[in-house]
Amino acid sequence: MSTSDDKRPQGAGTRVTHAGRRPEWSGRVVNTPVWRASTHLYESEAERKAAIGANHDGQFFYGRRGAPTQWALADALTEIEPGAFGTVLYPSGVAAIAGCLLAVLRPDDHLLMSDNAYDPTRSMATGLLKRMGITHSFFDPLDMAGFEALVADTKPRAVWFESPGSLTMEVCDVPALAAIARDAKAVTLMDNTWASGLGFAALENGCDIVMQSLSKHVGGHSDLMMGSASASERWYNALRLTSQQLGQIVSPDDAALAARGLRTMKVRLEQSTQSALKIAQWLSGHEKIEHVLCPLLPGAPGHDLWKRDFTGGCGLFSFVLKSDDPEASGKVADALDIFGIGYSWGGFESLVLPIYPDNDRSVMKPPTNCGAKSAVRLSIGLEDPENLIADLEQALGQLDN
Ligand SMILES: Cc1ncc(COP(=O)(O)O)c(C=O)c1O
Known part of the structure; x- marks a missing residue:
């Protein structure tokens, strides 16, 4: 109290x-x-x-x-x-x-x-x-x-x-x-x-x-x-x-x-939010990405409400791959060097997780058109965003389509 x-x-x-x-x-x-x-x-x-x-x-x-x-x-x-x-x-x-x-x-x-x-x-x-x-x-x-x-x-x-x-x-x-x-x-x-x-x-x-x-x-x-x-x-x-x-x-x-x-939470959140936005922007222009699911990103689903109601963000967001290969998200995760594969988020280190959101929905249509597509969640940490982008570039480059 x-x-x-x-x-x-x-x-x-x-x-x-x-x-x-x-x-x-x-x-x-x-x-x-x-x-x-x-x-x-x-x-x-x-x-x-x-x-x-x-x-x-x-x-x-x-x-x-x-x-x-x-x-x-x-x-x-x-x-x-x-x-x-x-x-x-x-x-x-x-x-x-x-x-x-x-x-x-x-x-x-x-x-x-x-x-x-x-x-x-x-x-x-x-x-x-x-x-x-x-x-x-x-x-x-x-x-x-x-x-x-x-x-x-x-x-x-x-x-x-x-x-x-x-x-x-x-x-x-x-x-x-x-x-x-x-x-x-x-x-x-x-x-x-x-x-x-x-x-x-x-x-x-x-x-x-x-x-x-x-x-x-x-x-x-x-x-x-x-x-x-x-x-x-x-x-x-x-x-x-x-x-x-x-x-x-x-x-x-x-x-x-x-x-x-708690004492450093505000600066960590600000830094990871800034990096996440930079990375989300880069991913949204990538030829192998179908959508980026990141409310921080202008034009993305939820951005307008986020802007209206929120005073901050964090480094957690997802993206959907164009690939029809259900294993594609796992292949991206395996190919990444800096991102660790792991549960949780909000830590100082970046993480990646292949995700299957349709398994956890009862009434929502996949609003984000995940459908059968392969999707990935990223938790962006405090590394330099340029290094994280380079890591994502080389990992996505290893996908066949
Ligand atoms: C949105 C959300 N709420 C609650 C939890 C549960 O937290 P904890 O792992 O501390 O039990 C998680 C964990 O991933 C989460 O992502």
Whole structure:
């Protein structure tokens, strides 16, 4: 929970530099130390008893409710998330997704989920939640009229957005979709991992709960798994309670790493966004590329909404090859030297991943005409973009058509 009472407007760079730093937790050192502790000791039995009922943020109790290292990170994330009252940390992004959905949904509720949501999020709807008697429908986030009709028809308890969508990067009109959902009294949740709070103010654009995988931009160094969810006071309390009931806690060592990553996140994001745009522009003129799926790119699907609603981007985008060879994306990945083949994104190093988005869609036509074509996702890191372009040029040059 934010304890800052300084309401002066500050730029994002100033906020990520100073957010969550409390002299009462860090003393004279710059960073909050790693408080590695399960047991917290009480001065007296009276103090122990008082702590049980209180359950306040920032109160020593027992390791499962964290200690200053985790509290400082949660506070920092709250301070950089416009409109947030508090933030809950989870041991991974997927754990955050589960924590959000379990905090909101009850048996017999209906969930509407964007069809281009991250595959494990979709699996949560079709697996875990279904077993609990929670039904779901997937919706096409680009079809406003269809969404409105589905909301009227299914009376959802909750709606899940992800924008840009996983793999195919469609940007949807979150403010308009969220307004429809709110009018129908549905709780709106968003996976905002791509943009983070620096690039898209999800709560101020109509969402009740915003989650992100901190394993990506906040960690930034490919050495950490963590997730978070931020919300207004009402939903923060529900998230926190569910997370405590599930026994969710992150290690203080990982919290310290995430806090370190956070300090440089803005400059890393700016650099990788600039490089991604340069590379996307180059790819869009390449003879072996059918489309580039990158909202940063003028003229690409989603660019206008991205420009209207977002204040930043990141280095993650995809492209579709012209080749009819279903193995073409794998061949490109194998031929690349600088890009590593691997899951995740948002690290300092560039990654490539052959993708098959049509396997993870229920209602969306391949809006990006992937169809049977081979597609590739790139996460652009901090290398010189000219070197990455040269690597892509030689790898694409090895394709037959
Ligand atoms: C959009 C999106 N959300 C959530 C996650 C899950 O995060 P984590 O890997 O930290 O569990 C990922 C991971 O790739 C992702 O791409």
